[in-house]
Amino acid sequence: MVMSWIFTALVGASLLAALTLGNGSALAAAVPEGAAAGVTLALSIAGSVCLWSGVGKLMEKAGFTKALSRLLHPAVCFIFPEAKEDSVLESALCGNICANILGLGNAATPMGIRAARRLHKNDTAGDSLCRLIVLNTASLQLIPTNLAAIRVSLGCSTPFDILPAVWLTGSCSVAVGLTAAFLLGRLWKT
Amino acid sequence: MTDYIVPLLLFLVCAVALGKRENSYDILLSGAGDGLKLMVKLTPTLILLLTAVTMLRASGAVELAADFLSPVFSFFGIPPETALLVLIRPISGSAALAVGAELMTRYGVDSQIGRTAAVMLGSTETTFYTVSIYFGALGIRRTRYTLPAALLADLTGFLMAALTTRLLFS
Structure with missing residues (x-):
């Protein structure tokens, strides 16, 4: 529902701006141009x-997630004190965090x-639950493999040069x- | 050196999986199939949002909004061109991807704005969507401080994205 409002607002705003600034012909041309750009982008990142979706699945099966879980154990117990006594909770929390780190969105949720x-x-919402959601x-x-795919598709030859900035910012x-x-x-x- | 990270990762994952007697090729295939399903879901959003954003750009509304917002954004050191990305990022992930891609196309993927947009996309999440999925699944109404804390994290992400890009790339 939120996106319906946003989409309508975006189109309305461009109509209004084009009317005021007299950019009508550019606006008309932008409609098919934008739609085509959507397909081009989708094809070039597909x-x-x-x-990477395949590699992600393989990482899970090859035990990368389990290995990472062991590394995360102390941090998880610190952030979520309940996990110390509840091993089911602990493994679900570790699994969630590992899947997020490895970029396996489908497995994380x-x-x-x-x-x-x-x-x-x-x-x-209790404190630990709030922390989990945050x-x-x-x-x-x-x-961020999808992001790298977009950068490559736009002609970037070093799509991973932003990684240090991404890690620093994310942390x-x-x-x-x-x-x-x-x-x-x-x-x-x- | 960084050139070898990706090919090496690809090899390592396959080799480890093979060492554990996993059928790595079949798993890769089925994962790639999942990726295709993701693309089927993602493509309509990319088409719609890129249409809207291209219209917004062609109409001159983006420049108007950037001029209007630039005092606030400049105060925080964030390029005002990224305003729409900042606004849409917490709401929809695929919409943000479309808006970010348009910024990278428009200003150049290796430009300051293009890189800032990329770092923003890579280091933040779809906050409102995530919060609503979790609280919706549990039927929780009193969410207490979850949203303020999450939005504070997003704001930090946007500020730091602009800052790290400026420090590391100029």
Whole structure:
């Protein structure tokens, strides 16, 4: 529903701006041009998206997720104290975080929901649940493959040169989100 | 050196899977099939949103909005050209991808704006969508401080994306 409003607003705004600025012919030309650009973009990234989707699935089957889970154990227990006593919860949390790090969006959400159900008590969100959701709204992805596919399709020869910037930015964002959640959890009692 | 990361990763994943007696080729195939399903879902969004954004650009509305917003964005050190991306990123992932791709096409994929857009896309998530999926699945109404904390993380991401791009690439 939100996207319906946004789409209508975008089209309305361009109509209004074109009328005021007299850009009518450019606006008319932009309609088929934009639609064609959508198909071009989709086609040019499809190969990479499919390949990386395959690699992602293979990483999961080859045990990369399990190995990463072991590394994350201390951090997970620190952020979610409940995980110390609940091994099912712990594995769901680790699975969710690992899938996010490896960029396996399809696998991350079901495991995240499973963890959330175990943390869930009543109709109010508890502190650990809030932290889990904040963590999932921040990006932990190590290698943003779809983004790299777009950059390559637009003629970039070094699609991964932004990785240091992405990692630095992502870590800061996660750190701020979690710190804010910890602090607000102290102040904002149920 | 960085040239070898991707091919090496590809080889490593296949080799490890093979070492564990997994049928790596079949798994790759089925994963690639999943990717195709993702593309089937993603393509209509890309078409619609690129139409809207190209219209917005051609009409002159983007420049108008950028002029209008530039005091606020310049204050935070974020290029005002990325305004639409910043606004749409927490709402829809595929829409943000379309808006980001248009920015990279328009200003150049290796330009300051193009890189900032890429870092923004790579280091933030679809906040509102994620929050609604989790709370929707659990039927929770009192979400307390989740959204403010998540949006603060997004804001940090946008600020840091502009900052790191400026520091690392100019």
